[in-house]
Amino acid sequence: MLFVVATPIGNLDDLTPRARDTLSRVDLIAAEDTRHTATLLRHFGIDTPSLSLHDHNEAARAEQVVQRLRAGENVALVSDAGTPLVSDPGFRLVRAVREAGIRVSPVPGACAAIAALSAAGLPSDRFVFEGFLPPKPAARRTRLKALATESRTLMFYESSHRIVEMLADAAEAFGADRPAVLAREITKRFETLLDGSLAELHERVMADKDQQRGEFVVLVEGASMDEDAALGEGRRLYELLSRELPPARAAKLAAEFSGAPRRALYGG
Numbered sequence: 001m002l003f004v005v006a007t008p009i010g011n012l013d014d015l016t017p018r019a020r021d022t023l024s025r026v027d028l029i030a031a032e033d034t035r036h037t038a039t040l041l042r043h044f045g046i047d048t049p050s051l052s053l054h055d056h057n058e059a060a061r062a063e064q065v066v067q068r069l070r071a072g073e074n075v076a077l078v079s080d081a082g083t084p085l086v087s088d089p090g091f092r093l094v095r096a097v098r099e100a101g102i103r104v105s106p107v108p109g110a111c112a113a114i115a116a117l118s119a120a121g122l123p124s125d126r127f128v129f130e131g132f133l134p135p136k137p138a139a140r141r142t143r144l145k146a147l148a149t150e151s152r153t154l155m156f157y158e159s160s161h162r163i164v165e166m167l168a169d170a171a172e173a174f175g176a177d178r179p180a181v182l183a184r185e186i187t188k189r190f191e192t193l194l195d196g197s198l199a200e201l202h203e204r205v206m207a208d209k210d211q212q213r214g215e216f217v218v219l220v221e222g223a224s225m226d227e228d229a230a231l232g233e234g235r236r237l238y239e240l241l242s243r244e245l246p247p248a249r250a251a252k253l254a255a256e257f258s259g260a261p262r263r264a265l266y267g268g
């Protein structure tokens with residue numbers, strides 16, 4: 001069968017005993033980056049052969065893996081860090097294996113989004129995983145704007161290159177005061193969880209280069225009923241005003257009047 005095995009997101013001690021055992025026993029490990037996984041395997045004294053399976057070769061590799069599973073072999077799927085398929089390759093393989101009627105079994109473990117949520121102190125009964133936002137500013141702002149009325153806790157992955165811009169855009173789209181948590185380098189030496197409003201977090205990260213390094217999960221509290229109502233009102237006002245005024249002017253007035261963030265009403 002195919003085992004979907006979570007690997008650590010920083011601290012190697014987070015590889016579970018069952019994951020270690022599975023990786024030693026299977027016939028083959030399908031890995032996002034075989035060189036990266038080799039370091040993990042070496043650390044644990046595992047010498048199972050591996051084969052690369054990433055976004056660019058997944059369709060072809062999936063066929064090969066299905067053939068080997070059909071021949072009776074056991075295969076493990078791993079990504080570079082955390083849980084495969086969570087903003088990582090593997091979806092096409094898992095689907096192909098299931099369609100072939102072969103069992104797929106998860107070997108759960110670390111996942112950056114869930115680890116961040118578990119320590120953030122934001123509402124955790126309902127949440128939405130958004131993964132990475134589009135890298136281009138216009139598309140990122142459009143996506144954030146579409147999420148402005150979401151009432152569940154929002155989870156984003158972000159890289160060090162874009163963290164400052166992303167926080168600025170989130171503050172514009174969701175409102176400067178929206179509570180958020182920035183989880184950086186979870187389980188690693190410089191692990192930091194900062195909380196505050198989106199505007200505060202943006203300022204803090206912008207002012208401190210060290211806070212811009214590493215890997216990030218950004219958690220944003222969902223819209224409150226008040227925000228939701230303000231947005232509803234803001235959008236109605238914008239709709240009316242934009243019949244008479246240029247869109248930017250209409251958005252400015254509608255935002256001022258309703259208290260809704262301007263960017264949630266009109267473009268970038």
Ligand code: SAM
Pocket residue numbers: 009010079081082083084085086087088110111112113156157158159183184185186187188215216217
């Ligand atoms: N599959 C992984 C998981 O289960 O979390 C995520 C893979 S995704 C390609 C990598 C992104 O996850 C990073 O850019 C960052 O946003 C987040 N991430 C991974 N490790 C992290 C860590 N130790 N601390 C904070 N964020 C992390």
